[in-house]
Amino acid sequence: MKAQNYDRPNIDIAWCPGCGNFAILKILKQALAELAIPPQNLVITSGIGQAAKTPHYLQTHIFNGLHGRALPAATAIKAANPQLTVIAEGGDGDMYGEGGNHFMHTIRRNPDLTHLVHNNMVYGLTKGQASPTSQRGLVTPLQIDGVCQEPFNPLSVAIALNASFVARVFVGAFEQGVAVFKAAIQHHGYALVDILQPCVTFNKLNTYAWFEEHTYPLENSHDPGSREQAFARACEMERLPLGIFYRSQDRKVFEKQLSAYREDQRPLYQRPLESTKLQNLLDTNRSL
Amino acid sequence: MKAQNYDRPNIDIAWCPGCGNFAILKILKQALAELAIPPQNLVITSGIGQAAKTPHYLQTHIFNGLHGRALPAATAIKAANPQLTVIAEGGDGDMYGEGGNHFMHTIRRNPDLTHLVHNNMVYGLTKGQASPTSQRGLVTPLQIDGVCQEPFNPLSVAIALNASFVARVFVGAFEQGVAVFKAAIQHHGYALVDILQPCVTFNKLNTYAWFEEHTYPLENSHDPGSREQAFARACEMERLPLGIFYRSQDRKVFEKQLSAYREDQRPLYQRPLESTKLQNLLDTNRSL
Amino acid sequence: MHSSPKKNLPEDICIVLGGAAGQGIQTIETGLTRLLKQSGYHVFASKEYMSRIRGGSNSTQIRVSSGPVAAPLERIDLFIPLDGAALTHLCPRLQAASLVLGDRANLPAYPGLIDMPLTTIAQQAGDHRYASSVTIGAVVGLLGICLELLDDYLQQRFSDHPSTIIAGNRVAAAAGYQYGQKLAKTGTMQFELKALASVTGDLLLSGSEVIGLGALAGGCNFISSYPMSPGTGVLTFLAEQADEFGLVVDQAEDEIAAINMALGAWYAGARALVSTSGGGFALMSEGFSLAGMIESPLVVHLAQRPGPATGLPTHTEQGDLQLALHAGHGEFPCLVLAPGSLQEAFSLTRRAFDLADKYQLPVIILTDQFLLDSLTNIPALDLHNLQPHQQFVETDTDYARYRLTASGLSPRGLPGHGAGLVCVDSDEHDEAGHISEDLVLRTAMTDKRLRKQSELLQDAIAPQLLGSDDFHTLVVCWGSTYHVLREALGALKGLPVAGLHFSQLYPLPPQATAWLRQARQLLVVEGNATGQFASLLEQAYDCTVEHRILKYNGLPFTVEELKQRLQSLLDAPD
């Protein structure tokens, strides 16, 4: 399959020229194409924000729900029909701010889905307020004296929660991006990809140049099997490593543990109503 | 001051006989007494649950709000009047489940408050469903085949979020409990104390005996200044270390950074309305 | 059993048990109702309890009757206090005729108390913890039910316990039984209950169970919820059925996750339910609006308890009506159903799934703690034609989720089912489901969504008239007050008064208009402080409610109380 197979014709893309979101869209299409996932089998859920508009710009099933709520929808979609490939996509505000509680508890569940977070360290759509990942000191229309909170570190938190796949990429590194996206989608279980993305309009601090300077690829020697190593690398703040920090294959997957799929692999919509069982249940109740 | 100074006369305590909550109440009163904090200067906020009833059982100001929402209320109280000693108290469901997003973002703010979480690894008040900290396999009325999610590790998450004080105690160890509570209250910034507490009614797995067997005090050699060490210790799951895992003095405190207190230390309620400034603001607007 | 009918003896007795949480009231209630039903009596039980796990003061009322009954009484015929608090709490309701049985050793002095040495008997049987079996035995003995049934019951009940425990309970129960029989002989309590063979085969179900069964009958296969009394019972019931029925059950991290999961599940082809209470539903308000925008089916069980905020978690109220009607921002159609009886709780829940699917909108089943915690015998639940009327289509390549149609309904596709792509969007969107700021389209899509509201009226459930249609006074009620009004009106025979019970609250059924017009005097009975339904009625039917009969102390109306309040308001017949 080709990346072009995912193109939607005649669309008016709402992003600013030069925005890092374009690169993410490109990486995503390329990864999907290389994995040959048919659009009919792919659902992308998203919340609200500039990032969260992404699914509208490619050929796929879309559940573009509420700000912050892409993960619960994605988890449920996968649980209702495990045959679908499910991606939850959105911005740093969406996923780590409004949706922070779902971020933590989705990791605990470990459904087989891919979590793509466009991390531009700012609220784009609402015009430049700080996001949870904004760096200390960033001046915004709301944080007029600069951000004074500890930036949210999605990687360290995910590792602390024992997430089964934790990675970071930068939109400026296309090849690595495609490789990591593919690995994340293929990973069996929850996979976080935090994507460093410049917002050319509102984030004048974390620009392309800033990211180039403040990122570097994890060495080949990095062992993604070690949680402690992964945590230590995730805590690096001066220069941000890129790549797969942590990966574990032994965590049980949410939907696999559901009794609904113990004997029957069909998606829920294909199953008949269990009328005999219901009748039996009532009959049992009639006697002592 | 004596612990008895905090007693409320003639109260009907709603906890089950033998519940670990009684020990927590005792530890709390003792710590407050040793620190000689007058009830008139203390506010305890809480959510809903058996644990969250605690503030009703001692002499103090109380803000007993909604399930999961004790932290935002506590943060605001401290920000509106930094002269108060503020504690947010509740259960594991309250604080890590419903209130999970506030847990993360309160740590990022780092207000000067103490966060006491009664961790009985179960939902007590609603009759025994799993909580985020429930161990895998725990059978409950809802998790009839046993809990199948990764238990939430509040300590590792707090450390990942760079919390400034992270500790765990067990109600069975009174002396250490009092010492840690005192250190937490005295700590300047956000301080988490996760309190292992048996629920004698609903949690038949994590009993007093279980906790005795599965806990041990951190060695004196443990360096609470090292975040990586703290993380490693927090990840121990076979036997749970007790004590202060991590402590850092260099994190800026939320309310100290507010411009409202840059020149004026008075609580907000003592300040007059800035009418001249308002007049000036309007006057400026009248001209070009 | 008394087989020779005597005159004027009550055919309906009301047993009340009171005590602390943990003292076994629930065990006794379960045992007694089961045994009484199995003996051919109609039973109805309802509970009052406190928000605590141990201690406090709880009670259960069990009505035993020769005919169907399903409303709480003020009257107590037989009172069994298990502790002093229960005695203090309930003695205002005792009358001269009330029989009070209790363990004198554990109770304060009370004139007329007949000693029932529960602890001693239990201890003699081997353990004081057998006291519940003694109590069951005593009541069963007093009512003259056969000992064998009791014995069978205990064997079954304790079947997974060690044999010593089974034996101990049987001995204890038998001793209690003897005590009860002895007491019966003294004639202290006189009644004339008729056992009916037909009743023995009835179902015996609680409100939470029938809602759960209704969900199963409606094809529900996905439940995501966060525990909150009194909505948790339905969740627990369904969790117990999960293995057997292949249900996906998820305890969400919060209510917001729960409703967004439910919407994701419907999108992917499941039939999802959320069960919650007022506070939890308030948190779902934004998600509810999302259902409206993406035109997703959704079934919400909203179990009311007294508010605002945390309120009284284990008590009852009908105070969340306005919230149910107006939850969510913006404008979109929805359906609000409030069952009046356990039978209806089943049928409406079942129906809710089909209507949600058919009209692609959220449906609320509005119940309350009283209804959910009550228990009664029911001859049957309607399982005919048990096929979910699933309305989704297989898509083709030019599929568009929000095709503009005359009815407002667009064929609903599922991802992975057909060649098309299924796009739903919380923003205003075009027919294909993609975000749009075309303002002409905006109006068209709003109109489309609202058109479903009128379509929905085709399936409107008419209110039910209680009594004869030559009334002057009409007493309107909704939801769980059905039976209490019915019985109270029954006690007012001869007066030109009838009742009208609504189980569809939104959109309001047009069929009510004629009845409301006919009324010279209109009264509304509801369990809240402001008369929320009365206001709604006035607006929707352009009528005037003369008086609102309200109750909001956390308890349901009782028959006697309602009868008396109605009596004082009734116009003299002309």
Next chain:
Amino acid sequence: MHSSPKKNLPEDICIVLGGAAGQGIQTIETGLTRLLKQSGYHVFASKEYMSRIRGGSNSTQIRVSSGPVAAPLERIDLFIPLDGAALTHLCPRLQAASLVLGDRANLPAYPGLIDMPLTTIAQQAGDHRYASSVTIGAVVGLLGICLELLDDYLQQRFSDHPSTIIAGNRVAAAAGYQYGQKLAKTGTMQFELKALASVTGDLLLSGSEVIGLGALAGGCNFISSYPMSPGTGVLTFLAEQADEFGLVVDQAEDEIAAINMALGAWYAGARALVSTSGGGFALMSEGFSLAGMIESPLVVHLAQRPGPATGLPTHTEQGDLQLALHAGHGEFPCLVLAPGSLQEAFSLTRRAFDLADKYQLPVIILTDQFLLDSLTNIPALDLHNLQPHQQFVETDTDYARYRLTASGLSPRGLPGHGAGLVCVDSDEHDEAGHISEDLVLRTAMTDKRLRKQSELLQDAIAPQLLGSDDFHTLVVCWGSTYHVLREALGALKGLPVAGLHFSQLYPLPPQATAWLRQARQLLVVEGNATGQFASLLEQAYDCTVEHRILKYNGLPFTVEELKQRLQSLLDAPD
């Protein structure tokens, strides 16, 4: 400036600028309105824009007038499209008399387009980015405003830029000015604007700013919110004032945190505000109920936009009225205010803080994108008696937060202020604020809370009659439709019709009754699809609304549109 009055020339011109986000429309609007006001003209600007950061099609309408105006028009006198999309989007509104000015180089062919070579002029001045200054200059030149003022303005506006930029903009503006003057001489546009010296000293403020100023005047010193259009403007304004006024400003992690922080802040003695939109407020619904239960003051700014769900984030609607009225589970009093003008937005916001504090309940200020994004000149804002009427007390040792009183109001203490302990509880509670399940107390506390509702009516804001009181037809409106109705009615002079504007929506003011009774024909105008206020009116005042004039495409009513819709409905005068 034209000083000799000519006959029949318009004293009110309507300028519309259209283009993509990022093309400088906002800069032009800010400059023009400021310069026009400073020259003595009344100005009113309102915006339409899309939910995107760059691109799309936005527009701003600026009315310049000899008298106060504050409603949008359909008519366009001078249209300046900055790109082809703007031309396409707005050309349906152009008439023969409309003057269309634009840069032919950047626009598709359009008959009647007068070329204004913006880019060329800007580039000649040194940079194509000076185009906005050219445009400002051109309009100002066309309208005959003095060049010096423009020059002063630019120097101030760019004062923190390098001197080359200042100089470049000045040159560009001057060139634009010349262009405009030349055009004026051709007489293509005829008008008769009267400049008033008094207006030059007026304030020039937007809706978001006046709400923010009202909050400051109400003693607001704590703002916790989560950004959401169109509620963010107030938050941004207050953040800008934080240093000067010592405000605590917190961008919360979500709306639930925001409202719970606000309640904590009030508890500790702050005066807190939250600003949000429908979806965010839906999430606050549970917290809103908490305010009711703990009897906390609270001020919520609810800025409406079209729903359901995400809807149209940057457009306008009055669709969240029912949500505002019924948010939160359970029953508790609250106050809902909807300002009709920017002046009123200030005064009601100021008042909201005092009323919230006085009655210890949540107050909603209900606005919308149209009101918040509009901008006008205002002579003055009422700052007299600028002391917050703070109602808290110093506690003594036997202080009890929920003392049962005849008015329902209990003295409100603060922690740390006095010898007493201040306990608030989301559960039902006793007078001291401790959790209780005493059911008699439950009724007493509910009654106490609800008593405040009637107290509140003492401060009810009467609706305002627009026009003379000898009407047959009464047109009711609420919130931001005040000015458009006023102007539309003004254009219907001679007919027996008047308007009635409500700015207090709950509890509804009793003072309205007489007006409503008098009406032979009752119409309601509102910006939603179902007529939410009309239904409310019918229920509350027992009246019948003959027709609902609704609009819900995301735009505000225009004067001409409303006039025409009214005309078609008006009864012939008898």
